[in-house]
Amino acid sequence: MNIVSDTINYVFLFIALYIEVFFLITYFEFTERESKETSPKSNIGRKLKLPSVSIIVPVWNEETTVLKTIFSILKLNYPKDKLSILIVDDGSTDNTWKVIQKFAKNKQVTLLQKENEGSKFAALNYALNRVNTDLVGCLDADSFVHPEALSRIVAQFENPEIMAVTPSIKIFEPKGFLGLIQKAEYIFGVFLRKVFYYLNALYITPGPFSIFRKSVFEKLGGYKHAHHTEDMEMAMRMQRNGMKIGNVHNAFVYTIAPTNFKTLYKQRLRWVYGFLKNTIDYRDMLFKPQYGNLSMIVLPAAGLSVISTLYFLGAMIMSWINILITKIQEISAIGIQFQSFSFDLFYVNTDIVIFLSLIAFFGTLFIIITSRKLAEEKHKFGWDSILFMMFYTLIAPIWMIKAVYNVLFVKETTWR
Amino acid sequence: MEISWKKYAYTFLITAVIFMTAIYISNYFSQKKINEIKDIESQISIDISASETQFSLLSELPCREISSGLLSKELATLGDKLSYTEANRGSDDSEVLSLKKYYSLLQIKDFLLIQKIKDKCGSSSTNSGLFIMYFYSNKGDCPDCQREGYVLTKLRSDYPELRVYSFDYNLDLSAVQTLISVYNVENKLPAILINDKVYYGFKSVDDIKEILPALKAIDIAKAKATTASSTKATSTKVK
Numbered sequence: 032m033n034i035v036s037d038t039i040n041y042v043f044l045f046i047a048l049y050i051e052v053f054f055l056i057t058y059f060e061f062t063e064r065e066s067k068e069t070s071p072k073s074n075i076g077r078k079l080k081l082p083s084v085s086i087i088v089p090v091w092n093e094e095t096t097v098l099k100t101i102f103s104i105l106k107l108n109y110p111k112d113k114l115s116i117l118i119v120d121d122g123s124t125d126n127t128w129k130v131i132q133k134f135a136k137n138k139q140v141t142l143l144q145k146e147n148e149g150s151k152f153a154a155l156n157y158a159l160n161r162v163n164t165d166l167v168g169c170l171d172a173d174s175f176v177h178p179e180a181l182s183r184i185v186a187q188f189e190n191p192e193i194m195a196v197t198p199s200i201k202i203f204e205p206k207g208f209l210g211l212i213q214k215a216e217y218i219f220g221v222f223l224r225k226v227f228y229y230l231n232a233l234y235i236t237p238g239p240f241s242i243f244r245k246s247v248f249e250k251l252g253g254y255k256h257a258h259h260t261e262d263m264e265m266a267m268r269m270q271r272n273g274m275k276i277g278n279v280h281n282a283f284v285y286t287i288a289p290t291n292f293k294t295l296y297k298q299r300l301r302w303v304y305g306f307l308k309n310t311i312d313y314r315d316m317l318f319k320p321q322y323g324n325l326s327m328i329v330l331p332a333a334g335l336s337v338i339s340t341l342y343f344l345g346a347m348i349m350s351w352i353n354i355l356i357t358k359i360q361e362i363s364a365i366g367i368q369f370q371s372f373s374f375d376l377f378y379v380n381t382d383i384v385i386f387l388s389l390i391a392f393f394g395t396l397f398i399i400i401t402s403r404k405l406a407e408e409k410h411k412f413g414w415d416s417i418l419f420m421m422f423y424t425l426i427a428p429i430w431m432i433k434a435v436y437n438v439l440f441v442k443e444t445t446w447r
Numbered sequence: 448m449e450i451s452w453k454k455y456a457y458t459f460l461i462t463a464v465i466f467m468t469a470i471y472i473s474n475y476f477s478q479k480k481i482n483e484i485k486d487i488e489s490q491i492s493i494d495i496s497a498s499e500t501q502f503s504l505l506s507e508l509p510c511r512e513i514s515s516g517l518l519s520k521e522l523a524t525l526g527d528k529l530s531y532t533e534a535n536r537g538s539d540d541s542e543v544l545s546l547k548k549y550y551s552l553l554q555i556k557d558f559l560l561i562q563k564i565k566d567k568c569g570s571s572s573t574n575s576g577l578f579i580m581y582f583y584s585n586k587g588d589c590p591d592c593q594r595e596g597y598v599l600t601k602l603r604s605d606y607p608e609l610r611v612y613s614f615d616y617n618l619d620l621s622a623v624q625t626l627i628s629v630y631n632v633e634n635k636l637p638a639i640l641i642n643d644k645v646y647y648g649f650k651s652v653d654d655i656k657e658i659l660p661a662l663k664a665i666d667i668a669k670a671k672a673t674t675a676s677s678t679k680a681t682s683t684k685v686k
Contacts, residue, residue, distance in 0.1 A: 041456060049459065052461050056458060320450050323450055324450060360593055360597070365597050365652055383469050
């Protein structure tokens with residue numbers, strides 16, 4: 032009908048399909064390669080000397096969850112003399128400092144206290160300056176680690192090129208509609224992170240339990256404010272300096288997800304805003320072959336996903352308005368009609384877009400099933416995946432619109 | 448950070464193949480739909496010719512038999528499918544245009560056949576003579592045409608006896624243009640022709656019933672039939 036909007040639709044669909052095909056090819060290519068390589072290598076690894084690790088736990092008014100977080104670290108299957116914990120009380124105003132005194136006598140734990148400066152990065156740097164181990168990582172006080180997470184991550188550091196390793200993040204005991212949608216979303220992320228790792232294009236080292244070589248911070252400096260998304264900025268800085276970031280898909284970290292819409296909205300607004308702002312800050316890395324797949328595909332794809340989500344939402348709303356107008360016209364002409372429904376194959380929509388969407392849908396379905404396998408979920412498919420497919424594209428634009436608005440009209444988002 | 452340009456190219460190729468396949472499948476189905484319309488058109492054409500032939504052969508055919516079985520019942524279905532296709536493929540589509548021309552011709556032929564029956568048997572003997580001729584435009588210069596369309600669709604489904612012939616005023620077909628000049632239909636659309644008189648502007652269901660009292664008569668007959676059957680039902684209940 033409209034040539035301009037049709038062309039835009041097809042271009043978006045083509046690029047979206049291209050990206051999906053590219054990710055799937057990458058996944059198959061590397062899983063095949065991995066299945067041929069891994070087995071002998073991991074045996075040698077066990078005999079190597081284990082590196083020493085520090086885990087920084089920044090805490091701000093988290094008296095209810097911090098104990099569970101610390102206990103999960105203490106229970107990690109890793110030699111006690113190689114693992115130390117630094118708890119940074121970032122100027123809590125509740126009982127957090129009192130609660131963590133429980134660990135005052137534990138040799139593995141160091142307690143630090145500082146004034147709050149309004150962003151997490153300062154607390155991280157505060158602790159980083161006191162770290163002397165080979166590896167260092169961070170765990171937010173709303174997250175817990177799987178007992179084998181650290182040993183699995185450390186195994187990947189046997190590759191001397193790997194400078195940081197990201198885990199797989201899952202939702203801790205997802206509850207309610209939003210909890211389930213986030214559960215599926217995080218599991219989807221497991222697949223993406225794995226593919227980005229294969230492409231050497233990880234652009235986020237997530238706050239919960241990404242582990243770095245200490246030398247990364249010695250070479251590149253500490254965390255930056257980075258629009259409250261210091262975990263993306265760090266990864267981008269590493270990528271710019273040609274440092275490899277790894278991923279271990281079965282090193283599980285469980286995080287408590289926002290259960291009400293307002294907190295979720297604030298969190299996501301911060302993420303999308305931070306993503307856009309950091310991408311703008313690192314825009315010189317876009318479409319430069321020397322920065323690899325990150326620059327040519329992954330980062331542009333992530334940016335495009337924001338734009339296309341908004342575009343298709345707009346198109347959907349427009350078509351709803353059109354349907355509404357025709358319905359109103361019809362009612363004004365002949366009143367409300369209850370049409371007897373008669374099915375005729377002739378009226379089934381056979382537009383090109385329908386078939387392309389079907390293909391994209393099956394691709395997505397395949398990714399969901401694969402990522403559930405990677406995330407070691409019991410069932411191949413679940414209610415959370417269904418809710419995710421049905422509602423995510425309707426909910427996500429809410430914070431995306433606000434984030435784009437804030438970027439365009441220069442408004443800083445707040446952490447909390 | 449090496450880039451595998453080969454992989455980028457392969458991905459492009461695969462995506463292009465997927466795209467082509469989608470286009471091919473979509474074209475296949477839309478061609479199938481066009482063929483379905485063509486089939487209906489040729490079916491109607493056969494129906495009309497058969498009726499005409501029958502009519503000429505048996506000029507002494509009793510009127511009762513003519514009215515019931517001679518007229519094609521598929522014109523309405525064809526009209527619906529054609530307007531759906533037009534909405535999807537656009538009014539400028541050559542395939543749509545030729546189907547539409549043929550459809551208009553068939554409507555005129557059907558109309559002429561009805562006139563013949565009417566002349567022979569008279570309009571009152573049956574309801575077969577009940578028809579509305581409707582002229583519209585979808586060039587965007589007729590804001591009320593959409594609404595008038597709803598009214599006529601409703602009338603057609605409420606009164607299967609009523610034949611609605613719809614013509615695109617701007618259709619480049621001599622037969623349609625002749626029809627327009629025969630009845631002196633001006634370019635003030637929507638225009639409705641009932642009993643040789645042209646009415647301009649939006650006409651609601653009630654307006655049309657006023658113009659065409661035969662419809663009201665059908666209403667009354669129907670109401671009688673339902674009350675009769677319901678009283679029958681209640682009376683059996685009482686027993």
